Amino acid sequence: MPPANLGELEQLVLLAIARLGEDAYGVAVRKQIATRTRRELSFGSVYTALTRLEAKGLVASRLGEPTAERGGRRKKHYTISAAGRRALQRSLNAIRTMARGIDASWGTP
Amino acid sequence: MPPANLGELEQLVLLAIARLGEDAYGVAVRKQIATRTRRELSFGSVYTALTRLEAKGLVASRLGEPTAERGGRRKKHYTISAAGRRALQRSLNAIRTMARGIDASWGTP
DNA sequence: CTATATCTTCTACAAAGCAGAACAAATCGG
DNA sequence: CCGATTTGTTCTGCTTTGTAGAAGATATAG
Numbered sequence: 457m458p459p460a461n462l463g464e465l466e467q468l469v470l471l472a473i474a475r476l477g478e479d480a481y482g483v484a485v486r487k488q489i490a491t492r493t494r495r496e497l498s499f500g501s502v503y504t505a506l507t508r509l510e511a512k513g514l515v516a517s518r519l520g521e522p523t524a525e526r527g528g529r530r531k532k533h534y535t536i537s538a539a540g541r542r543a544l545q546r547s548l549n550a551i552r553t554m555a556r557g558i559d560a561s562w563g564t565p
Numbered sequence: 566m567p568p569a570n571l572g573e574l575e576q577l578v579l580l581a582i583a584r585l586g587e588d589a590y591g592v593a594v595r596k597q598i599a600t601r602t603r604r605e606l607s608f609g610s611v612y613t614a615l616t617r618l619e620a621k622g623l624v625a626s627r628l629g630e631p632t633a634e635r636g637g638r639r640k641k642h643y644t645i646s647a648a649g650r651r652a653l654q655r656s657l658n659a660i661r662t663m664a665r666g667i668d669a670s671w672g673t674p
Numbered sequence: 675c676t677a678t679a680t681c682t683t684c685t686a687c688a689a690a691g692c693a694g695a696a697c698a699a700a701t702c703g704g
Numbered sequence: 705c706c707g708a709t710t711t712g713t714t715c716t717g718c719t720t721t722g723t724a725g726a727a728g729a730t731a732t733a734g
Binding site: 675676677678679680681682683684685686687688689690691692693694695696697698699700701702703704 | 705706707708709710711712713714715716717718719720721722723724725726727728729730731732733734
């Protein structure tokens with residue numbers, strides 16, 4: 457199997473998981489993306505991305521315990537797999553390589 | 566109309582056009598992506614991306630003249646529009662913002 | 675218990691990505 | 705001239721990603 461190409465949202469979700477560490481679960485991922493990129497996704501969008509990433513083996517999930525707060529039910533926590541890390545790196549690398557050297561005023565990443 | 570979200574390939578194609586300047590046309594775009602990212606797309610993929618970007622007003626095209634070489638027929642040259650530049654910037658910015666601070670060994674763009 | 679908050683899944687469709695074949699137009703070499 | 709070859713683009717059809725909205729499942733609060 458050739459090493460998975462990531463869509464743009466998949467990249468963002470993986471990065472969000474990376475940032476969040478232990479706290480990476482659906483709702484938090486969505487919030488992280490919203491606050492950092494001003495992109496207000498629906499929950500459905502985020503969860504389908506997560507599900508698909510897991511199906512491709514790029515992330516893994518474990519169920520947490522309920523927390524003692526209003527509506528604090530079990531969360532599904534996600535972590536990036538080795539394959540996921542590689543795929544993300546490849547993807548970011550591609551963009552970086554293409555963007556490098558393009559006029560600085562352009563917001564070159 | 567809300568300011569167009571770009572797919573991953575669309576980003577790469579826009580960046581390729583930016584790099585190529587005057588020489589931005591289908592075949593060259595494909596080659597640029599191939600050499601810089603080792604991603605060997607089919608011509609079909611590249612051209613559909615270009616067509617869709619144009620339909621969304623993110624690039625413009627003009628027809629060139631035939632060149633005096635074996636099979637040197639007219640090329641369709643592309644340039645990025647203002648809207649295209651904005652969309653690209655937004656997109657790159659989102660990824661950069663999400664990637665910033667993630668362990669440097671990660672190939673953070 | 676029933677209201678309300680948090681979190682996840684389901685359902686359905688639109689957009690983007692992809693390849694392979696077909697098509698078009700140019701030069702080359704006999 | 706004219707078939708072979710090269711460069712470049714379009715067409716056709718399918719797969720993968722992206723998206724939202726509603727429904728479902730548990731939790732605490734009152």
